[in-house]
Amino acid sequence: MSIVGERLKDLKEKNGLDNNDLALLSGLTPSDILNIEYGVEVTQTQIELLSKALNISPLYFLGIDTSSNQGIEARMRVQGEDNIDLKKAIDFASNFIEKIQNLKRLEHLP
Known part of the structure; x- marks a missing residue:
């Protein structure tokens, strides 16, 4: 089971x-949720939908503690840069953060 699957299962139980x-x-299917729990590759859209439904940060699914002031990438690199899952998580988190920043910029347009 992946970290996303483990966290999803824990959140379901807690809620x-x-x-x-x-x-x-x-808005996902029950089989989508089951697949995510068992480690089938999860998409960014799926994480976003689950996060919204569970009222949590999408970064939680990636194992990132959002309460710390330390940069996301720096926190993840401390754990080891050679891990392929870690690189995927860094890419995902960076892409997600970039999208959020773009949305914030759009809010300030006249």
């Missing part, structure tokens, strides 16, 4: 949700 409940909240 008293089954796959059908979470599917209704997120």
Whole structure:
């Protein structure tokens, strides 16, 4: 099971949700949720939908502690740069943060 799958399973248990409940909240299918729990590759869109449904930061699914002031990439690199999953997580987080920053810029346009 991947870190995303582990965290998803824990969140479901903490919130008293089954796959059908979470599917209704997120817009995903129950089989999508089951696949994510068992480590099938998860998309950015799926993480965003699950995060919104569970009212958590998408970074939580990547194992990133968002309460720290230390930079995301720096925190992840401390754990080892050679890990392929780590590189995927860094790329995902960087892409996600860039999208958020772009949205913030758009909010300030007249």
